[in-house]
Amino acid sequence: MSDVKIELRNVHKRFGSKVVLDGINLTVDKGSSLVVIGGSGTGKSVMIKCVLGIIRPDSGEILVDGENVLKMDSGAREEVLRKFGMLFQGAALFDSLPVWENVAFGLIQGRKMKRAKARDIAYDKLAKVGLGAEVGPLYPAELSGGMQKRVGLARAIAADPEIIFFDEPTTGLDPIMSDVINELIVDSVKELGATTLSITHDMASARKIADKIAMIYKGKIIWSGTRAEVDASGNDYVDQFIHGRAEGPIQMELLKP
């Protein structure tokens, strides 16, 4: 228990008759970076949202620092949520607020920090992700996709969280910007000493940011190991996924002519 930060035990979730999570078991060690890989629609996002409490699983246990968050009342749960930061797939910036207020949002609203102080921290975090002070007063709609992702990253690390989640951090970015984001993730995580859980289907990204890799398929973790082991996993599913082959045990549900 000492060095396990997050643990999922036999987590199930269905929507109607569709089983999305079918008994997920997963542990993330303190200070390490776990990347969960898997195709679209395999339950990756739902799993992360269950840990954050945005979706409530049907059964199972989710432990953060050894405490089952599903059994907590809402007050205790909000306390636990303060340990988290999250970078969303589409950045999910608040488009009614300027960039600096987006970054400072968790500090001002969630932690009741004075606006002037939160503003200084926000500009500091923006600088950490390579954005200058001139970006601060702009609105999210005025930024490119890569810049939005960087602002999202600045917002995720603004409150110095112990745990950071990354939901498809490189989706929709060109390869170079993807690599920039990956490096920013590695750097900022190292600096904070945070525990991270990422989900992605971009293998280049997974190789760059992961200490350990786990593969999810049909709502179950079917393989896990270190970053180095992924190339010699001996698992046909993993091999098919990391090499991106259409042929293999994973059959895409599509009609062939």
Added chain:
Amino acid sequence: MNFLAIIGRVVLETLGEIGKLSVFTWTTLTHILRPPYFGRLLLQQMMRIGYFSLPVVALTAFFTGGALALQIYYGGSQFNSELIVASIVALGITRELGPVMAGLMVAGRVSAAIAAELGTMRVTEQIDALTTLSTNPYKYLVVPRVLAAVITLPLLVFIADILGVMGGFIVSTQSLEFNAGVYIKNTYDFLKADDVTSGLIKAAVFGFVIAIMGCYHGFNSKGGAQGVGRATTNAVVTASILILATNYVMTSLLFAK
């Protein structure tokens, strides 16, 4: 067999929807009472929902009052009772048409705007992002809108009452050749404070309905642009129907005897 299955599904879906709406309303009510409060957001929403609805509500009330005066005059003149125009315009506007017309106009304007805004925030994960930034989306998004609508709708209806009666007055004195002094005296003699306050109570309830329907459909929208469009339509339709239905119930309760 299929036919019965369809009926069963529709009934189940309707009951499910009512249940979800009840939970949503209850959650909102409990969050209204508990701190933290977002005063700045409340003022901002009061401007959007109340102040910017003034022109449309004022014009609606004015023309409704005028048309009402014409109709009552034509109807009343068949029994040589044209003198009731002033009193019926006053009662009709304050008790029924003021709150209902204002409610419907604001439902069209505000329910749609709220549903579209929150719906977009939902599908772009901005609402989930609020949760991860230690900010309760009910407190931050729903409560300010609901409170603002409940506070500003009675004010709007009060102005609508004045303008509606004025519309009747202008039509009656200008095109129906009523004596202005007699018209005003008739209005004063017949109108009681209860007539006005009953309409204002209705307005507060309509404000609640408008904001809750907008927030509920926005919160539960899914599936991108089409989902947001559907949420917007549903918000306006359900808010309008609920306004008319609760209006009937409240009329039968408030004016019972």
